[in-house]
Amino acid sequence: MEFELDEEQRMLRRTVRETVAKVRSQPQDRQWETYRSLGWLEAPPLELALIVEELGYAADPTPFLATATWFAPLAGRLPEGSGTAVFDGAGRYVLDADRAGEVALLTPDGVTVVPGSGLGAERVDILDPHLHVAHVDTGAALAAGVPDLALTGLAATAVGACRRILDLVLAHVKQRAQFGRALGSFQAVKHKAADMHVAVERARALTHFAALTIAEDDPRRARAAHMAKAAAGECQRLVFRHGLQLFGAMGFTWENELQLHLKRAQACDLLLGTASAHRKALLTA
Template sequence: MEFELDEDQRLLRRTVRETVAKVRGRPADQQWATYLKLGWLEAPPLELALVLEELGYVADPTPFLATATWFAPLTGRLPEGSGTAVFDGAGRHVLDADRADEIALLTPGGVRVVRGADLVVERVPVLDPHLHVAQVVGPAELVAGVPDLALVGLAATAVGACRRILDLALAHVKQRTQFGRPLGSFQAVKHKAADMHVAIERARALTHFAALAIAEDDPRRQDAAHMAKAAAGECQRLVFRHGLQLFGAMGFTWENELQFVLKRAQACDLLLGAAALHRKALLL
């Protein structure tokens, strides 16, 4: 498989990055309308991973992730409005279920799509204040079967959030001084930044590989998705720890932007199973 992005993919990444930077301060419904207008939901797996990385970078508050990687791969179509899916067999921690227009249910008889308003849905509190997660009480028996693209979507989002954590930490240590020198000039700080960068690039490479495997229906697609999710989870744990430490006490303040991307990265690790669960899946 070819891992180098072509010119169209690099152009897409630049376009998404510029667009997201322009609309990120607007209400979530306006951001969602922009994404729909631009057709990002229809992107192939690798291009979708590029979009999701940029949305993870800004802790996107829209239902894009659930619509594109939870609903669409289960039903084979886009929803009328926003969508999500219940595919864990229990209806727990369903992304965006409290605001989805359509919800796909994975049942023993196949996929069933119902209106979100027709289900009993209760939003549950999670660490990320901009992330909508809910408990769904299904009207029928449910079975478990997580789409590969759902794992890749969470991995790509986590990579974007980790990238933002690193950028914020680098900006901080360059301007913050200690003993008359910028914090970034100390070797221990450089080592932590380097470790963060390597972890992010590893997770990104595995995420791109998994997206390509899905696009080409490669027989390794399931293992690749588990690898991407595990790598992204391991990445966020290292980046979370180092990023918070490099910020010091400022990293704990509510006013600091760091908290939002820290929480988004951690939520992406926990949803649909943390890294240890997916490493174990590779052994079965």
């Protein structure tokens, strides 16, 4: 199993980064159409993880994550328009259920795909205002069985958000001065930034490993997905704490971009189980 990205994968990552930077100021529907037209939804697991990470870096508001990593692995195809899935056995906190064209339901008898308009999904307020999460009352029996790609997608999104937080922090401590010196020159600040970097790279490596096991249908794929989700959750907690502290009072303000990425990272940890839940799951996976 090769862990190094090849030149095509590195070029894909650069292309996604540049494209997202160009369209992020456009309306959500135009962003969504751009991503669909470029064929990103059809990317293999590792390439998809790279794309999702870059979208997480930009706090993407489109239904890309739910369509590519929730609906597609359950239904075995891409939806007409956007899609999502209910696979937790309860229909609680379903990503993009309030705006999905199609919803894949995991039932005791198998997977059923239904129109999203007929489900009566009710959007709920969560800490990230740009992330659509809803409760779904299907009126039918549901089964539990979370796809490995769904966990990996959330992990990749959290990694991207944490990368953005780190970049914002580094830019801030380099230009912000205290006692006649840049904040970044103080040893305590360097240590916190280094800890953030190590946490991000660890979570990223485990996310890539999980994507590779899915691509190769490796028997370790379930354990790898739990490991990636757990590492991403632990990463966001450390990055959240250090990032907010190093930004100081500015990090608490609505005007500062930092709060968007802090919320996205934390939401990804809470969806489909926190880090502690996946650590426990590793005992039986």
